[in-house]
Amino acid sequence: MTDLNTQIVMKRHPAGMVSEDDFSVVQAPLPTLQEGQALVRNLVLSLDPYMRPRMDPLRSYAEPLKPGELMPGGTVGEVVQSRDPELPPGTLVAALLGWQSHGVVTKATVRVLDPGMKQPSAALSVLGMTGVTAHYGIVKLGQPKPGETVVVTAASGAVGGIAGQIAKLKGCRVVGIAGGPEKCRYVVEELGFDACVDYRAPDFEAQLAAATPNYVDVLFENVGGPVMDAVLQRINDHARIALCGNVSQYNAREPYGLKGMRQLLMHRVTTYAFVIADHRDYWPTALADLSAWHREGKLRFKEDVVEGLGNAPAAFIRMLTGRNFGKQLVRIAA
Amino acid sequence: MTDLNTQIVMKRHPAGMVSEDDFSVVQAPLPTLQEGQALVRNLVLSLDPYMRPRMDPLRSYAEPLKPGELMPGGTVGEVVQSRDPELPPGTLVAALLGWQSHGVVTKATVRVLDPGMKQPSAALSVLGMTGVTAHYGIVKLGQPKPGETVVVTAASGAVGGIAGQIAKLKGCRVVGIAGGPEKCRYVVEELGFDACVDYRAPDFEAQLAAATPNYVDVLFENVGGPVMDAVLQRINDHARIALCGNVSQYNAREPYGLKGMRQLLMHRVTTYAFVIADHRDYWPTALADLSAWHREGKLRFKEDVVEGLGNAPAAFIRMLTGRNFGKQLVRIAA
Known part of the structure; x- marks a missing residue:
């Protein structure tokens, strides 16, 4: 395992159309875990349109990103170190760790996925x-x-x-x-x-x-x-x-x-x-329906997977201009 | 009593800003009453902004007016002839009789007002x-x-x-x-x-x-x-x-x-x-509150009264351009 965390941060607020120059890649040492925390190695990152308005310095539903801050995003990954016995190494989790290779979670900030799940990335689309x-x-x-x-x-x-x-x-x-x-x-x-x-x-x-x-x-x-x-x-x-x-x-x-x-x-x-x-309490209701429909083969979906965290900015721009086809994902690690 | 009904109809659909030339005055004999009907002599007409989109030949919440049709509107008037014992001559009613001196109503199409009401026109504003x-x-x-x-x-x-x-x-x-x-x-x-x-x-x-x-x-x-x-x-x-x-x-x-x-x-x-x-069932709830507040002097309002049905088009245009001050009414008869 590498001992560095690779992150993609917003370098500056975009002026109009976002460009690759609005991002930069930074590396930092992996964090030291506190009691109750676990370190997750991210496997897949979800790219979604909502990330674009987060980059504007305007009043919004969340604090706007500041230059140098990590790009946010939904992720699926596996626990590689843990100081919580309920999140042993190997646990597959969905979390909001953003555009980075690793991240720290607690039990409260993840959704633990079925380890036998055939397509874990579905937790970022139809089942997420x-x-x-x-x-x-x-x-x-x-x-x-x-x-x-x-x-x-x-x-x-x-x-x-x-x-x-x-x-x-x-x-x-x-x-x-x-x-x-x-x-x-x-x-x-x-x-x-x-x-x-x-x-x-x-x-x-x-x-x-x-x-x-x-x-x-x-x-x-x-x-x-x-x-x-x-x-x-x-x-x-x-x-x-x-x-x-x-x-x-x-x-x-x-x-x-x-x-x-x-x-x-x-x-x-x-x-x-x-x-x-805004509607965290709605998730269980919705996921119950979605899981059942998914099991019964009633919900079709397509994934558009880009390889490598470094390609996330280009894939993000491609998605915002409608040139992707299917749920936009970035494979960070296998 | 005159034996003619004076009406203001839409002569043509306005092109942009409505003008007095978009209206014309017509006269017709007073209608003969059927059993259960009453003839009302209108005293006051309410002018309201919603009347303007009704004049456009576009899909809307009601059939658009056709050239030659009576302008719609809320009215307060008194029964002058009746073939319904529950609406004897002299009864004060609020109705939707439009821009005309007289109109025919039934019990179901009017709100009977308290004959002792100090300001019957309030039934077209705060109490309407x-x-x-x-x-x-x-x-x-x-x-x-x-x-x-x-x-x-x-x-x-x-x-x-x-x-x-x-x-x-x-x-x-x-x-x-x-x-x-x-x-x-x-x-x-x-x-x-x-x-x-x-x-x-x-x-x-x-x-x-x-x-x-x-x-x-x-x-x-x-x-x-x-x-x-x-x-x-x-x-x-x-x-x-x-x-x-x-x-x-x-x-x-x-x-x-x-x-x-x-x-x-x-x-x-x-x-x-x-x-x-769309919300006829809401009227009793609202009128209960409004009447109480009105009685207690908690709701102030101003009326802007124009004299004579013939001045309704000019008053309507004045209102649409914000030059009225207070609830726009037209006194049709004393």
Whole structure:
């Protein structure tokens, strides 16, 4: 075992589009453990859009990162040293250790995973924050009734793909929005959405109208910007919007101005913006459903794995510009 | 009694700013009553911002008006002929008879008013739709806790003035936004808000920040546009927005693009757009509170009364451009 911890920190606040120069790699000695702590060697890191607004020096749901601070993130790893008998070496854990090769945990800050788990990285997608976010947005906030129309933006993305499949399990007509024919084909043929519209198509609005003949009762919104405005033109009376992300705007220097306030008002829409970190008490409910559906083969998902922590910045930028395909992961160690 | 009914109809859909040329006056014979009906001579008509979007040929919460159709609106009047013994001539009623001198009602379509009521027009403001709208938005949707900060836009307006006073009764810090120093003075000195900021002031944003040192927990929004964006810059975590109106945009040819989606997401705000017509079952609850507070002298309000039905279009335009002061009413008959 190496005796250094490799970390990727934010070097500076990005100006508009994030670049690799906004990060730097630092190395530090491995920490000495206190009683009750364990040292984890990270195997996989999850990259998620929420990390981008954390890099801006603005009032937000968490303290903004300061230059030199470790990039945050969900991780799966194994305990390699321990001063807690309940976390013996070899224990597989999901934690929030960020962009680093090692980290220190306690029992309270990890979720211990089944050592026989076939695909531990699933704890970062369908059986982790990704899945719980999708469940909360669709089930708790969207409250879709069978037969209603649910639209999911970034439908081929990690959260969007699960969100749409949950809406299908609830008996809804589910329409995805994604970028490009390949992603749209995946959303319909692999994930089982009823339709998927390519927002890059020149007749996007017309296609969206054709795909939502009964208008839109629930919108699971990951993207914001003009795509959201297009959906608002199709919004139904008393629709519910789960506002989960605004990824089209995270790297924008000037925010897009959303034109659809009239639609919100005239159709008496409720818009719930949420961050799943606020709802720790919801995890057990959601994970029970997600685990059962996953076991029964009802939730399909794709992983996009990049090798090596050093490639995390490039993979992060690739994800924010929609060039990944599937849940973005970084393999830190085998 | 005249034997003609005078009506103001929408002549054509307005293009952008509504003008007097978009209306015309028509006269028709008084209707013959069926069993169970009564003829009402209207005394007062309420003018409200919601009437403007009804004039646009767009999908909305009600069928858009067609050219030639009667302008809608709340009215107070007296029964002058009756074929229902429960509505004898002389009965004072509140109804939705629109911009006309007479109308036909049944027991189910009116609220019978106390004949001894000192100010029957109050049934169109504090003790009617205006008051119920304010109550629903603040109490039911905003759910303000004592000590929280509530911001009300169009604070000197009919709904805004009541909304802010209700929030004061609930123990909140209440900050109004209004146009011009005279209205702001009224909001603070007459209505008892803690502060009122003039959105026309060159340092409006700085004044708003100073008036909301603990940020904004509840926004009762009547106006939309850049004023709403300014409030979103001050929004607190888990804030609630009661989206009641968007009057700054009703006459706009191009809708304003709301820039504050980031604020909604980062602060996990819930935005409830509502139209009080959806919530008939809420009226008794709200009217019980409003009547008690009104009796106890706890709700102040101002009326801006224009004389003569023929002046309704001009008064309507005046109200939409914020040049009225108080609840806009039209006296149709004495």
